[in-house]
Amino acid sequence: MELNQELFTPIQESERISSGIVRPSVTYWQDAWRRFRRHKPALIAAAVLLVIILGAIIIPFFYPYTYDQQIRTARNLAPNLQHLFGTDKLGRDLFIRTVYGARISLSIGIVASIINLTIGVIYGGISGYIGGKVDNFMMRIVDVLYSIPLILYVILLKVVFQDTIKAAFETTFLRHLKYLGPELILIYVVLGSVYWVGMARMVRGQVLSIKNNEFVLAARSMGASGWRIIMRHLVPNTVGQIIVTVTMSIPGAIFTESFLSFIGIGVSAPMASWGSLASDAYKGLASYPYLLFFPALAISVTVLAFNIMGDGLRDALDPRMRK
Amino acid sequence: MTRYILQRAIAMILTLFAISTITFFLMHAIPGGPFTREKPLEPAIIAALNEKYHLDDPLFKQYTDYMGDLLRGDFGPSFKFRGRTVNELIGAGFPITAKIGILAVLVTVILSVPMGIISALKQNKWQDYSFMFLATLGVTVPGFVLASVLIYVFCVKLGWFPVIWSTTATGWLSISQYILPMIALSGYSMSFITRLMRSSMLDVIGQDYIRTARAKGLSEMRVIMEHALKNAILPVVTYLGPTIAALVTGSFVIEKMFTIPGIGYQYVDSIGNRDYTMIMGSTIFYAAILIILNFLVDIIYGFIDPRIKIGNIKEA
Secondary structure: OOOOHHHOOOOOHHHHHHOOOOOOOOOHHHHHHHHHHHOHHHHHHHHHHHHHHHHHHHHHHHOOOOOOOOOOOOOOOOOOOOOOOOEOOOOOEHHHHHHHHHHHHHHHHHHHHHHHHHHHHHHHHHHHHHOHHHHHHHHHHHHHHHHOOHHHHHHHHHHHHHHHHHHHHHHOHHHHHHHHOHHHHHHHHHHHHHOOHHHHHHHHHHHHHHOOOHHHHHHHHOOOOHHHHHHHHHHHHHHHHHHHHHHHHHHHHHHHHHHHHHOOOOOOOOOOOHHHHHHHHHHOOOOOOHHHHHHHHHHHHHHHHHHHHHHHHHHHHOHHHOO | OHHHHHHHHHHHHHHHHHHHHHHHHHHHOOOOOOOOOOOOOOHHHHHHHHHHOOOOOOHHHHHHHHHHHHHOOOOOEOOOOOOOEHHHHHHHHHHHHHHHHHHHHHHHHHHHHHHHHHHHHOOOOHHHHHHHHHHHHHHHOOHHHHHHHHHHHHHHHOOOOOOOOOOOOOHHHOOHHHHHHHHHHHHHHHHHHHHHHHHHHHHHHOOHHHHHHHHOOOOHHHHHHHHHHHHHOHHHHHHHHHHHHHHHHHHHHHHHHOOOOOHHHHHHHHHHHOOHHHHHHHHHHHHHHHHHHHHHHHHHHHHHOOOOOHHHHHOO
């Protein structure tokens, strides 16, 4: 075959463009955001949560009353313009107490979930990556924990350590953190350290399914340590599922805290969580039912919003799970 | 199958041993011991009490003694109720709690499985929407709020039920006293199982073998009840363990609110009273009951789902 100059023509500008990449490539997060945006209920739920969180942060700064202020002239008032949600038997404004309760309840949900996340990701990551006998042993422990009714140990840990931690906050360097309240910190730690089992199982499953990919082999051949491979290569690839699991676990922590408050071992007065507000309200239920209504509504709306947002996030971040 | 049961049984016994040990050492890690009061007792009295309850023994001896007693099913004396043993207290409360618990599990399954099936079959019709609305409500309202509302509406406003649980011989047999606690107790699980049943039924009726059954000309009733239900109900069986656990947790609150003298009530009371042996005994008792029930559910599951074979346990 003979080739000569006439057979070749320079490429036209238009042709060059048509074979090029026209649209910018879509990253995982852009793609996820696009899917999430189409899920209207999840979007609304996210907006509701944003309003609740911002309200919890901002409102106490310029509201005329504080959560523990007792207004002697305004006891047991029904909801009115002055006190939107009414007042309790000590004359405390229920609106600001509910807002303040949002701080406590939401922070418990979020902090406990983050502690769970940390323990679960490390445990599940190590177990899945090393595999073999180590994995087997670590998963047997998880099985045992899974079969134990953990709520009993939440109660037990709370009972056992509440005096110790109170003393620690009086005497040691922790007294500088006293404004946070020792009981609150104990609840963070107890809820966070007990409910990581589900997260560990999830992360382990994910790590098992991706650890034989070439990029892991490549990292290993370049001499990356096991820890680095887990934290830099394996965990970031499961971040979608991790976010979904965390979102879904926040309502559980809020429920558990309200349950603890109700049986009398939650945060102590004058601090208020939604659970302790509802618990206080129960004692005067026959005469002042509105005291129960608002904290209960707050819990339900928040839990519902987290669940709906979690559904939306799962559809967006984990397309394989979509029904 | 025998190997499966045996493996599970060994795991269960190890778990029971572990939780008893953990519970024992946790309770003994409480600073000050059980006789610390707002107003301190005389040192001599504390010493006498310590001797009486063998709290002056070395910790390890206390532990082996306690474990030995546990093996004989003896939880020791109550610190709060002098002269009564933890066994007596649990023995008095457990029948009541168990009765409400069993009723609640039955009602939950009997109501929520059909609701889930109907929701799935009438997908996106009003039946589906109304059941799903109820189910969503059920998982977002905490049990004690539901109980408060029930008490307010039916006891305080309408006066249909007594507010206070009557412990008279006739009182506690009357079924009407069980109704409200049962609803409050099973609200969450009922909602959850309805949703579970719905999604699992939707999954199953989309499968080929259901189309085959229909193509054979079977009635819709038989297709659903005989062919679809068998597979669709499996997730519900798996969820029975957590359901029972949720009911137990619920019982702490519900029994307190409805003043039902079950073990949940006593447990919450013992936390308030710092009755250490009672807390320890109740925790171990509760945990043991739940672990044994979980074990039974596992075994039942192994029987009804032939896909679970001994080899698969590791993945399960």
